[in-house]
Amino acid sequence: MAAAHVWLARIDGLDEARFAEYRQWLSPGERERTFVREGRRRQFIAARALLRIAIGALLHVPARSVELGGAPGRAPWLAAPAVPMPGLSVSHSGPWVACALSADTALGLDIEMKDAARDIAALAEHAFDAATCARLAALPDGARIEAFYVEWSAQEARVKLGVAAEGCYALAHEELSVVVCSAVPLARPALLEVVDL
Template identity: 40%
Template sequence: MPSAVILLHDANHLADDQRDRFLACLSEAELLRYRRFVRPVRQREFLLGRILLRFAAAHLAGAAFDAVQVTERKSQAPLIRLPAAVAPHFSLSHSRGWVACAASIDTALGLDIEMLDPGRNVDAIGRAAFSAAESNWLSSRAAQDKVADFYALWSSKEALFKLMSSQGSEAPLPEQVAAGMRLRSGPAWHARTWVQHGLAIALCSRDRLYPVRRICLSGASPAAWLQQLNGS
């Protein structure tokens, strides 16, 4: 039964001493890339994303956190290696200081998170970014649901793009609305969506997932996160 885990963390309040504890976990190549980011928020998102990736891989493989090796690759997702274990499929995402990592031993994944913004003109964005069928579906949604529905569709499309890219597919992105209804699956893809901590979360997988655990890690040290994961 294919399963997955999503780890989330709010990196907006990362103090300098907490940041340094996490930086000590990165490789030289990762540190070099970290320093290239100009905006502090992007530095935090990159840093905590790489730490979440290590924790997710170690958690699923039953390995030690420091046994996970991460190799940077130009214009590609990082490569992870584990001693005597198969590295999981994974996908990373970030939005306004929040970071997330989805991982699965069983199936390829694509993850997207987006901070909900009720002030955006979602109908106008939908007309510009969505297909006619998708835009018409959004326009038909009730006013009180429209922002959440927009982000669910937007994030699902982003997550599906990541899933397809992870498998080397260059096919056009499939429509996600048919006969006036939003689709949640298609050939070789299945979508799940949630709203949590003001975030729209979308996870697309090659195979249908059953348990999908979502764990929001608090605290700001590897030891604190490990304790939470062990108790989850």
Template identity: 45%
Template sequence: MDSSLIEDRELACYISWLGPTELQRYQRFVRPERQRQFLLGRILLRQSLSQLLDVPVSALQLTECPGNAPQLDFPVCPDLGFSLSHSGNWVACALSASTRLGLDIELLNPDRDFSALALHAFDAAENAWLQQQDAGNRMHDFYRLWTSREAHIKLNAKLNAELNVENAECLHFPHPELSITLCSAEQLTSSPQLLHIDLLSAE
């Protein structure tokens, strides 16, 4: 979802969608940008869950879990997995009915010093791989490594256990403005698709 197309006044009515713990977290954000990203993420998550589970948005109860993704109180779908990510104006959500997921998106910024950033962000093997790649594609390779790492961290947190890279299936999606990586605990039975979702009415 590209939130640059959505005005703040359009979002105010969606605050009522938030559960008690979500509202507490929303109100703790100091920066309006973070409040906006949080609210948009929960709107997108609820709309996506509503479509996947074929239930009204009002039937979906989410509880905040400090340091982790929210918990969905929907016991009839115990294997359901979801993950949220945001970067700049972009907010994304991944859903699966059968496996845990980790999603990360990052806004592409060609003005950064990727060699210097890589020395601080990546280990020796990752830096060696990055240096072997075509310098003209350094930005995309850097962000691919970054989003892969972040997606794995989110997936590991959901599983509450260590998960080696070899044990997860990771997919990278082409996008003109973003680097997108999705990791799943189990092999996906069908290829995920990037979808644009418009806001539903909050009424």
């Protein structure tokens, strides 16, 4: 059975000096990426820094020495050090960034800020099949909101995984839905660690 670890960090308190430092960790290709919105650029830099920190901790190497490959719209991959790491996935929502790691299986991760003010019934009609919409509608309000976001994140995590999911695991967090899907079953739900960048 496989194991997975999810790292989560809030970035709205990071100062410009820290972002500048993390930008230096990026490869030339990562630095060349352009973003229309400044907030999205900051999420990208912070998510790549978090991924490097997590990989560095797992492999006992300096985070800044971790090299990632990637292309826009695709999951990053570990370019160096040269060790098998089939499961890398990143996600962001609002002031949060997250990454999931596994040495055993491919992963898809999604996080989403829970917002009770959104019209989740209308969103569900566009995103889910009739059976899922009916199941959500039958739930009490508080449970419906939680279930909607878990379903939404699971759907996104499956897309990021890119292969049939053998398991999707919702991890408890007060502000976010956090779901990681894996290509092979996990021995236990992924560990969720909230860290400071």
